Structures are given as structure tokens and as C-alpha cells.
Amino acid sequence: MRHSRLIPIGLLGLAATAAHAQSAVTLFGVIDQGLSYTSNAGGKSQWSMAGGVLQGSRWGLRGSEDLGGGLKAIFLLESGFDASTGKFTQGGLEFGRRAYVGLTDARLGTVTLGRQYDMVVDYPGVYSDRAFGGGYLAAHPGDIDNFNNGYRTNNSIKYESPNYAGLHFGGMYGVGGVAGDFTRNQTWSVGAGYDRGPFSFAAAYMNVRNPNVSFFGNxxxxxxxxxxTNIASPxxxxxxxAHTYEVIAAGGSYKIGNAILGATYSNIQFSNLGDTANSGPNPSGYRGSVHFNNAEVNVQYWFTPALQMTAAYDYMKGSSIASTTGENGGATYHQGVLSADYYLSKRTDVYVMGVYQHASGTDSRNRPAVAAINSLTASTSDAQTSVHIGLRHKF
Incomplete structure (x- = not known):
């Protein structure tokens, strides 16, 4: 009797062990904190403590469960925070960076559902200096093309293909959720990339309806x-x-010895301006469409396995557009970035970076353009400089 009772208990123990071996959950995170100097923030110079400059501070959980036959269930919960104050970032959302669940198969690809990055971020965005050297300060003015993934897509369904001899691709659709109007507030994007030896290249397209609400407001x-107006940058x-926001982007890199040369291009368009009922306010009475062309060149160089330096130059030009007060001739932005990063270990590094931006022409507010480095208080003049020194630890 005693033995007959022990056998089922033992089998249950073995089953629990087997189930545990087929599942995995990982805790991960980044803490990035430092000090910043800005030459002109609303008219005055500023010293401040700033977090998440090189890489956004976060903690998260990722997990997978083996379902058999090569199929796995996966999930990711990722929360951004400001180590200066302990507050949530991404507008105070608990899992504002990403939150999704899905299925993955090595032969068929991966499908996920939730709050996610678009294909512009995943494909050409990784070739911009913001991804490896300058952080959010190096983002293109106002992060206008979302290369810095400042904006996520809610209510999204995303597909990522397997890698076919260096070629990979994907697509995403964000459900608008408006009764009786299928396209209102919807987002969709597609992208593809190719990696072969020292050469890498990627391109993507994104289309967002009612972007002030569905994308910039999310x-x-x-x-x-x-x-x-849910957009902070002037x-x-x-x-x-704008009724529709579109981004067409491409980027690539080529490795030569200890150096990696990179370049990106993006065309950004705000079309059918004047949709005040569904999109946002229009104080300047703009009509028609406006577009921006943005081009960046950058270089990474590893002096030693522990010391990396990067440099980048970005140029952006906006088109003219009609307003109630006449024609707005558009604005031009020049931006330069220089950074150095030293690894104390595989998980801890110290870094320093400097960013300079110059603006000219007339900005979106129908005023003389001012320099506005991404995420900083805009300058009151046509120039702005920011220097940051930081410490980053990954766990």
C-alpha cells in the first residue's frame, strides 16, 4: 500500500520536472544614468541629471514554452523607468516599452500580438547612430521618422520571417478599434533586410492614420x-x-577592419492636413501635405575590444506648405554627434557624447526655426549643444 501510493507521487514529480525543463522565464534590464549640460534650454543653459540617454533604463520578463514539433509560445513584458526619480517612462505606462504574447517556429516565423515596435525601428532604424553611439540625443530632429523608437504601436499583430540565407522580412498591423470606421487610427508597416558578410542593408515603409492620436498620442x-497636440517637438x-503620416526609409552598413561605415535615408510625409475632427488642431491653417528628407552618415571604430568611438552627421530639409498667413518655406536642420564608450566589463560601461544642432528657415509652428535636439527643451535660438556623461549597467 505504501509503495502504491509513492509511485504516482513520484510520477507527478517527474512530470513537473519535465514541464519545468520545457519552459524558461528570464529577468533582464538596463540602468543608464548620467549628467547632462545643455547650452540653451528655453533660453538658459542647464545642468541636469538624465537617464536612459544611451539606452533606455528598463526591466522586463521574457519567456518561452516548448509546445512540441518546433513550436514555442513566447511572451515579453518590458517596463521603462527613470532612475533619477523612479517613475515610469513612456507616459507613465506600466509596460510602456513593449508587451506581447505570441508563437514562434524556426521554419514558419514568429507571430506576436500586443504593444510593439514598427518595422522602421526594426529594420533601417538599427543603422542610425542613435542605435549604437549617440542614444536618444542623436535621434533625427524630434525623432520625426521614429528611428529612435520613441513611439510604439498599440493593438498590433506582427509577423517576422525566419532568416533565408541572409534575407528576412516582416509586417505589422495596428488595429484602429473605431466602430464603423475600419481605417481610422490604424497603423501598418512592412520591412525587409539582408545581411551578407560585411554588408548589411534594410528598408521599410510605415503608414499611420490620424497619427496625432493613434501614434504620437499612444x-x-x-x-x-x-x-x-500630442507632439512635443516644434x-x-x-x-x-495630418490625416496620414508616412515614412519610407532605408539604411545599411559595411564593415572594414575595426570600422563600420553606415548611412540612412528617410522620407517623412504628413498628408491631408486640416483633419481637425479626427486628428488634431491646425492653428496655422495648413492645407495639403508636407514632407521631409533626412540623410545620415556615420562611422563606428573599435580602438580596442573595450573602447568604441562613433561620429555621425545628419541633414534634414522640410518642404514648403500653404498656410492661412501665406507660404511656409520649411526648415532645414544640421546635426553632428560624437561619442566614446568604454567597457569596464561585459555588462558595465561608461560613455560620453556631444551633440550640436543648427536650424534655419520656418518650422511647423510657422515661426523662425529653433534648434531642438531630441527630447530636450528646445533652444530659443538657431543653435543648441548638449554634452552628456553616463554610466550603464545591464543585468
Whole structure:
């Protein structure tokens, strides 16, 4: 009797062990903190503590379960925070960086559902200096093309293909969720990349309806409204009434010895301006469409396995557009970035970076353009410089 009772208990123990071996959950994170100097922040120089400059501070959980036959269930929960204050970032959302669940198969690819990055971020965005050297300060003015993944896509379904001899591709659709209007607030994007030896290349396209609400507003707390402008940067905050926001982008790199040469291009368009009922305010009375052309060149160089330096130059030009006060001739932005990163270990590094931006012409607010380095308080003049020194630890 005693033995007959022990056998099932033992089998249950073996089953629990087997189930545990087929599942895995990993805790991960980054803490990035440092000090910044800005030459002109709203008219005055500023010293401040700033976090997440090189890489956004975060913690998260990722997991997988083997379902058999090569199929796995996966999930990711990723929360951004500001180590200076302990507050959530991404507008105070608990898992504002990413949150999704899905299925993956080595032969068929991966499907995930939740709050995710678009294909512009995943494909050409990785070739921009913001991804490896300059952090969010090196993002293109206002992160206008989302290369810095400042904006995520809610309610999205995403597919990523397997790697076919260096070729990989994907697509994403963000459900608008408006009753009786299938296209309102929807987002979709497609992308593809190719890696072969020292050469890598990628391209992507993104289309967003009512972007002030559905895209630029999706990182705020509460329910974003078309009555307010959800775009902080003066580079394009005046175009909140656009019915559609589009990005066509490409990027690539080539490795030569200890150096990696890179370049990106993006064309950004805000079209059908004046949709104040569904998109956002239009104080300048803009009509038609406006577009920006952005080009970046960059270089990474490893002096030693522990010391990396990067440099980048970015140029962006906006087109002219009609307004109630006449024609807005558009703005031009020049930006240079220089950074150095030294690894104390595989998980801990110290870094320093400097960014300079110069603006000219007329910005989206129909005013003389001012320099506005990404995520900083805009300058009151046509120039702005920021220097940051930081410490990053990964776990």
C-alpha cells in the first residue's frame, strides 16, 4: 500500500520536472544614468541629471514554452523607468516599452500580438547612430521618422520571417478599434533586410492614420484626444492635423577592419492636413501635405575590444506648405554627434557624447526655426549643444 501510493507521487514529480525543463522565464534590464549640460534650454543653459540617454533604463520578463514539433509560445513584458526619480517612462505606462504574447517556429516565423515596435525601428532604424553611439540625443530632429523608437504601436499583430540565407522580412498591423470606421487610427508597416558578410542593408515603409492620436498620442496616460497636440517637438508639432503620416526609409552598413561605415535615408510625409475632427488642431491653417528628407552618415571604430568611438552627421530639409498667413518655406536642420564608450566589463560601461544642432528657415509652428535636439527643451535660438556623461549597467 505504501509503495502504491509513492509511485504516482513520484510520477507527478517527474512530470513537473519535465514541464519545468520545457519552459524558461528570464529577468533582464538596463540602468543608464548620467549628467547632462545643455547650452540653451528655453533660453538658459542647464545642468541636469538624465537617464536612459544611451539606452533606455528598463526591466522586463521574457519567456518561452516548448509546445512540441518546433513550436514555442513566447511572451515579453518590458517596463521603462527613470532612475533619477523612479517613475515610469513612456507616459507613465506600466509596460510602456513593449508587451506581447505570441508563437514562434524556426521554419514558419514568429507571430506576436500586443504593444510593439514598427518595422522602421526594426529594420533601417538599427543603422542610425542613435542605435549604437549617440542614444536618444542623436535621434533625427524630434525623432520625426521614429528611428529612435520613441513611439510604439498599440493593438498590433506582427509577423517576422525566419532568416533565408541572409534575407528576412516582416509586417505589422495596428488595429484602429473605431466602430464603423475600419481605417481610422490604424497603423501598418512592412520591412525587409539582408545581411551578407560585411554588408548589411534594410528598408521599410510605415503608414499611420490620424497619427496625432493613434501614434504620437499612444505613449500618454489616459485616452489621447484630437483636441490636443500630442507632439512635443516644434519640428513637426504644427502638423498634428495630418490625416496620414508616412515614412519610407532605408539604411545599411559595411564593415572594414575595426570600422563600420553606415548611412540612412528617410522620407517623412504628413498628408491631408486640416483633419481637425479626427486628428488634431491646425492653428496655422495648413492645407495639403508636407514632407521631409533626412540623410545620415556615420562611422563606428573599435580602438580596442573595450573602447568604441562613433561620429555621425545628419541633414534634414522640410518642404514648403500653404498656410492661412501665406507660404511656409520649411526648415532645414544640421546635426553632428560624437561619442566614446568604454567597457569596464561585459555588462558595465561608461560613455560620453556631444551633440550640436543648427536650424534655419520656418518650422511647423510657422515661426523662425529653433534648434531642438531630441527630447530636450528646445533652444530659443538657431543653435543648441548638449554634452552628456553616463554610466550603464545591464543585468
Amino acid at each position: 505613449s500618454t496616460t489616459g485616452t489621447p484626444s484630437a483636441a490636443a 519640428v513637426y508639432s504644427g502638423f498634428a492635423s
